[in-house]
Amino acid sequence: MLTKSVLTIAEVTHILEAARAEAERSDWKVAIAVVDDGGHPLALLRLDGCAPIGGYIATEKARTSALGRRESKVYEDMINGGRTAFLSTPLSGTLEGGVPVVVDGQVVGAVGVSGVQAAQDALVAKAGAGAISG
Template sequence: MQTKSVLGLTEIDAIMAAARAEALKHGWAVAIALVDDGGHALALVRLDGASPASAAIAMEKARTSALGRRESKAYEDMINGGRTAFLSAPLAGTLEGGVPVVVDGQVIGAMGVSGVKSEQDAQVAKAGIQSITG
């Protein structure tokens, strides 16, 4: 039988707080979503000034990253590189800003951020995740 880590309330709170702090430090109005390894919502916050659509996009970026076991940017790069057939895949968040939470080599969740430039979204997500992974 295999075992793996899971995100508990302590980790969820730490990740969300660190991501929120990164966004606020830069004055970025974003939505921040955290999901488990199956893409199910664990936390969502839409900072003041973030568009309502950013919450849905952040959740889909997180879900895409969790289910794909990679950063959502990989799918964006694939599509931009000409593999347009991938647009038919059942993933809606194929834009940069979804980052997996990896512990002991296993994906245990993912964070998605939306609201600013894609690389800034990813920066916020990575800052959140680093709070528990170092």
């Protein structure tokens, strides 16, 4: 039988703190979502001033990244590159800003961020994921 690492509340809190610090450094009003490796929500933090839809979009970006085992930007790039059939998949967070959390070469979850420009969302998500990825 195989064993795997899982995110605990300690790691989730650390991820949120790192992502929040990155967002606040630039005064970005974002929502930050953390999901497990199956895309199930573990935490959501919507900073003051972030639109309510940010929480939904951040969660979907994180879910897409966790289930796909890659950054959500990969799917956005495929669609923008002409593979429009990919729009029929059951994923709704196919925008930049979802980043997997990788521990010992395995995806254990993902971080999704929404609220500012796509590259800025990704920067915040990477700061969160990078807080424990190894």
